[in-house]
Amino acid sequence: MAAKTNRGALLAALTFLLPVPLDLRAAEPAKNTILSTTTSTQDSGLLDLLVPLFEKKTGYRVKTISVGTGQALALAAKGEADVALVHAPSLEKKYLADGKLLNRRLVMYNDFMIVGPGADPAKVKAAKRSLEALKLIAGSGTRFVSRGDNSGTHNLEKSLWRQAGIEPRGAWYIESGQGMGATLGIANDRNAYTITDRATYLAFRKRLALGILLERDKPLLNIYSVMEVNPANGPRINVVGGKAFADFMVAPQTQAVIKGFGVEKYGQPLFVPVAGKREEEIGG
Amino acid sequence: MGLIWDGIGQAFWLLFTGDPEIWAVTWLSLKISGGATLLSLLLGIPIGIFLALTQFPGRSITVALINTGMGLPPVVVGLFVSIFLWRSGPLGLLELLYTPTAMVIAQLVIAFPIVAGLTMAAFQTLNPNLSLQLLGIGASRSQLLWLLCKEARLPLLAAVMAGFGGVISEVGASMMVGGNIRGQTRVLTTATVLETGKGNFEIAIALGLILLILTFAVNFLLTHIQQREQLRWPKPS
Structure with a gap:
C-alpha cells in the first residue's frame, strides 16, 4: 500500500468529477x-x-x-x-x-373536454352544456379529479363550478395538484371524471380508458x-x-x-x- | 409490463444510436452534478475535518445543523436558491437563474452537508491516539492531515458517493433553478419528468435507465478504487 497508489486513486476519483468547464454561464445576458x-x-x-x-x-x-x-x-x-x-x-x-x-x-x-369512465355513471353524455354536465357529476357524487394547482385548466374548471353555482367539496372531489397528464392518469385509475385540454388527452389517449363525454361547448374554449x-x-x-x-x-x-x-x-x-x-x- | 420492455428497448436504442440530444442531456447531468460534488468536496472535507478535530463554542449546534442539512429537501433548496437568484433578489445582478451555474449552486448546497457530515463522522472514528503518535514521530501539521485523510479514505470515498448520489438523482432543485430549458438546462431527471408529463412513457423509462446506468458507472468506479485499497491493506500480524 504505497502512498503513491493512494494518491493515484484519490486523483482518479477527483479527475472523474472534474469535467466541469468554466463556461457554465450562459451567453450574454442581454x-x-x-x-x-x-x-x-x-x-x-x-x-x-x-x-x-x-x-x-x-x-x-x-x-x-x-x-x-x-x-x-x-x-x-x-x-x-x-x-x-x-x-x-x-x-x-x-x-x-x-x-x-x-x-x-x-x-x-384549443378546447377542453369533459372526459370520464366509459360506463358514465353520472350520465354526462346526455348533457348538452358543460355546466349541466358538472351539475350531473356533483349531483350524483361521482368522483371528479381537479388539477388543483392554479393552472389555466384549473382556473377554467373553477370558473365553471362558480357558474354552475356549485362549491365542489367532499370525498368525490379529488385534487391532484399535478400536471394534466398525471391528472388524467389518476382519473383513469379512479374511474373519475376530469376536464382536460385536447392536446394532452390526445397524447395520452392510448393509455386511457377514459372517453370524451362532452366537447365543443363554448365555455370550454x-x-x-x-x-x-x-x-x-x-x-x-x-x-x-x-x-x-x-x-x-x-x-x-x-x-x-x-x-x-x-x-x-x-x-x-x-x-x-x-x-x-x-x-x-x-x-x- | 410491455411498457417497461418497450422502455428498456428504447433506452438501448437511444444510447447506441447516439441520439445527440440524449447524449447532451446525459453529459450536462454529469457535468453539473460532478461539478457540484467536486465543489462540495473542496468545501465539505476541510469543514468536516475541522469539526471533527477541534472544539469551539457553538460546535454542537453547528454539527446538529450539518446533520440536519444532510437531509435537506431539494425543493426547499431550489426555492431559496431561486429567491436569491431572482432578478429582484439579492444576487439578481449576476443573472444566473435558469443557467447550469445556478444548478451547480443548488446542488452544492445539497451535497455540501452530506460530504461535511460524513467526513466529520469518518474522522471521528479514527483513534485519537493516532494523531498523537504521528505528531510524536515528527509529522508536520499538513503531513498529519494528509496521513489522517489517507487513514479515513474508505469512509471519505463513501462521502463522495453519497454526495454525488444525492445530487445526480435530485429533480426538485434542478427544475426550479434550471427551468428544464431544452438545450440549456435540461438534465436527465428533469427530462424524465417532462417526458412523463408528455405521456412519452417509453422515453421517460429510457431516460430513467440512462440515469441509473450513469449513477452505477460512477459508483462502480469509486467503489473499485475504494475496495482495491481495502484489499491491499496489510493484515495485522
Whole structure:
C-alpha cells in the first residue's frame, strides 16, 4: 500500500468529477429572453417548434420556463420573466388591470373536454352544456379529479363550478395538484371524471380508458394570449426581447405554423390560430 | 409490463444510436452534478475535518445543523436558491437563474452537508491516539492531515458517493433553478419528468435507465478504487 497508489486513486476519483468547464454561464445576458408559459404549450411540443424559429429570426436566446399558469403570471408580474404566454383569461385580466402585464394579444385556442369512465355513471353524455354536465357529476357524487394547482385548466374548471353555482367539496372531489397528464392518469385509475385540454388527452389517449363525454361547448374554449411585462415590475427586464417574442407569436408566418401543428401526429390540428381577433368572435 | 420492455428497448436504442440530444442531456447531468460534488468536496472535507478535530463554542449546534442539512429537501433548496437568484433578489445582478451555474449552486448546497457530515463522522472514528503518535514521530501539521485523510479514505470515498448520489438523482432543485430549458438546462431527471408529463412513457423509462446506468458507472468506479485499497491493506500480524 504505497502512498503513491493512494494518491493515484484519490486523483482518479477527483479527475472523474472534474469535467466541469468554466463556461457554465450562459451567453450574454442581454440576448436572453425569459418566456414564462404553461406546461401545456411545452408538453404539446408546440414550443419546441416555435422557439427555434424565433431564435433564428431574431438572434435572441429564449429561456422557456414552463409552469402552471398561476405561477407563470406571478413570475411575469414580479419581473422575473420578459413575456408571458398563458391561458387563463379571467386571471390575465386581473394582472392587466393592475398594470403588471401589458398589451394582451390573443394567439390561439384549443378546447377542453369533459372526459370520464366509459360506463358514465353520472350520465354526462346526455348533457348538452358543460355546466349541466358538472351539475350531473356533483349531483350524483361521482368522483371528479381537479388539477388543483392554479393552472389555466384549473382556473377554467373553477370558473365553471362558480357558474354552475356549485362549491365542489367532499370525498368525490379529488385534487391532484399535478400536471394534466398525471391528472388524467389518476382519473383513469379512479374511474373519475376530469376536464382536460385536447392536446394532452390526445397524447395520452392510448393509455386511457377514459372517453370524451362532452366537447365543443363554448365555455370550454381554451384561449391563449401573449402579454408583455411592465418594465416597472422589477430590474433587468428585457423589454425589447419580450416584445419581440410577443410580436413573433401573432405574426402571420407563426400563425400558419400553429395552424398546421399536430396534424401529422394526431390527424387533427391541436390549436386554432386567432391573432387579431377579439375574444367574443371566437368559437361558438 | 410491455411498457417497461418497450422502455428498456428504447433506452438501448437511444444510447447506441447516439441520439445527440440524449447524449447532451446525459453529459450536462454529469457535468453539473460532478461539478457540484467536486465543489462540495473542496468545501465539505476541510469543514468536516475541522469539526471533527477541534472544539469551539457553538460546535454542537453547528454539527446538529450539518446533520440536519444532510437531509435537506431539494425543493426547499431550489426555492431559496431561486429567491436569491431572482432578478429582484439579492444576487439578481449576476443573472444566473435558469443557467447550469445556478444548478451547480443548488446542488452544492445539497451535497455540501452530506460530504461535511460524513467526513466529520469518518474522522471521528479514527483513534485519537493516532494523531498523537504521528505528531510524536515528527509529522508536520499538513503531513498529519494528509496521513489522517489517507487513514479515513474508505469512509471519505463513501462521502463522495453519497454526495454525488444525492445530487445526480435530485429533480426538485434542478427544475426550479434550471427551468428544464431544452438545450440549456435540461438534465436527465428533469427530462424524465417532462417526458412523463408528455405521456412519452417509453422515453421517460429510457431516460430513467440512462440515469441509473450513469449513477452505477460512477459508483462502480469509486467503489473499485475504494475496495482495491481495502484489499491491499496489510493484515495485522
